[in-house]
Amino acid sequence: MNGNIYHDKRAQWVVYIVFFVSLGLIPVMQADPFLLNQLAVFGIYGLLAMSISLCWGTGGILNLGQGIAFGMGAYGMAMTMQMQSQDPEFSPLPSFMSTNGLEQLPWFWEPFWSTGGGIFLALAVPTIFSLIFGALMFQARVSGPFFAIMSLAMLSAFYILVLDMQPYTNGANGISPRMPLEVAGYSLDPYSPAAYWLIFGLLFSLTVLAKLLNQSKFGQIVRALREDPERVRFLGYNVALYETLIYAISAFIAAVAGCCFTILIQYVSPDQFDVVFSITMVIWAAVGGRLSLIGAIIGAFLIQGSESYLGDQFLNSWHLILGFFFVIIVRFLPNGLAGLLEMLLAKRSRSSTEESPPHGRAKSPAAANAEKAGV
Amino acid sequence: MGGVLEIRDLHKSFDSHHVIQGFSMDVVEQTLSCLIGPNGAGKTTLMDLISGRLKPSSGSVRFRGDELSGLSESDIARRGVGRKFQVPAVFKELTVRENLEIAFSREVNPFRNMLKFRDKAMLAKLEEVSVLVNLENRLSIVAGLLSHGETQWLEIGMTLMQEPQLLLLDEPIAGMTEAEVDQTAKLLREVRQHSTLIVVEHDMGFVRRVADMVTVMHMGTHFAEGKIDEIEANQNVREIYLGTEEDAA
Ligand SMILES: Nc1ncnc2c1ncn2[C@@H]1O[C@H](COP(=O)(O)OP(=O)(O)OP(=O)(O)O)[C@@H](O)[C@H]1O
């Protein structure tokens, strides 16, 4: 069988290895700490785009509220880092709290005295929240645009909540821990290659796990329910459970990205819950190709990369340009740049199959073209 | 040989529209019952009620002694009821192979399925079913590219992958060529060796070839039941069919 190399699992893994090895080598060749820090932030965008690809690409769940998990993760890490620079005896209260009239550390800040406990909560709270929110929505068979709107509404609610709870969150000013994250006595300098490798190590391992998830029976079932949840139900699968899980796994990845964000930037504010940012994540995945994890990651790199270089020149019109680009992609390349590559490679494999004589009940060229092996 | 399925005094109404009105039926193990009746008689609705897509207004559906009404679609499927829809429902974007693989639902636990990559039992079943439904050479094609008849076969194949004890097939030969109909008839006779089938079909020639028992539905009621010869000789049955033909004319 002479299929499209795009669907060849071995070729896919080769691309993954080459992609991540070259990313991992960057700090060896490039020592400028500021550039390295900026590139590490791109790794976070990659994580977010990949999480969208899992939820929206594999599962067909358009999530415009990924900022919820991202923001919760970022705040959780900021609280952890903030408490690292507090002293239980002499200064148990972050200064913004006393400015806002608090006399005691709020109960939900207490667990963040422990670094391990804090990071655990930063990841567990958004994941559990998504399990509950997802279960409520999917059990009630909320889907498609309705789910997108619900997720957006929920995100806005969080934005306002964080903004309003000034004494607990420092409102619009956000939290800016004084010191970098310290783990087991080691201070993680956000401008160091170590921080860069941490982010890209996470991006690499989570992407590989997500890819394995996509290739498992679980992934197959989720892809099927993207197309026809009703049919999947009649095959005996609990669709709501599968949807809730893929949504929560995606949220977990976004929470990891949130933690990394605070480690790198040492600052968190309600902007992390900003609606525009969450929509931008979806645009990354759409442009790169939501059906391809690595495509979505590259989409994030391309868009954010061009924003850093072109955004300055175009200033306010940047979002307009981005929106225009998005419309073009959605209209002409529904599967993004990865879809374009798939098409081009299919053309190639088609011209090579036409030369060999068909045997048996051979596929028509069009059939070979549309042949798909999944991820 | 007992009754697999017992339907008792089933009612279903949409708003004020009474679609199923006191329908009762017994289905015997390892038989193929054909369900016939004019358009709008309520055949598809009955299948929806058995498979959990709709909840009955009243009445009961018992499968091997257990009440089905009230259970979710997936729970009913788990108990061994497979369903083929009137409008073929396959995953058009996925390959034929993937369609069949997904339908193999012995394991429904999502966590265990996350660790499942190669499944020997599934592959064996896939081989068996793909030959049965004549798709062994079409496995890597996207399902959306199949012909009408092949799509029907794929969906029948999917229900077989589920290893059901009771198959509900809603108009399985619609859109098939003569040759395909022949093969489907053979296939259904073969499936009957191990499971029980309820087949909704309009084509009386086909019904004659496959049915052990024929049940006639009319306006949501159990109108007549018997062997095909009895049904074809039944004056009342002729009238309801003629009636609808006159309406159509
Ligand atoms: N969801 C619904 N809401 C209202 N009425 C419905 C609904 N579903 C079916 N009906 C009505 O119930 C009646 C029976 O429909 P059903 O589809 O069960 O008939 P059928 O016997 O399968 O017919 P056909 O041979 O055309 O497939 C029809 O009059 C139809 O209009």
Ligand SMILES: [Mg+2]
């Ligand atoms: Mg019908």
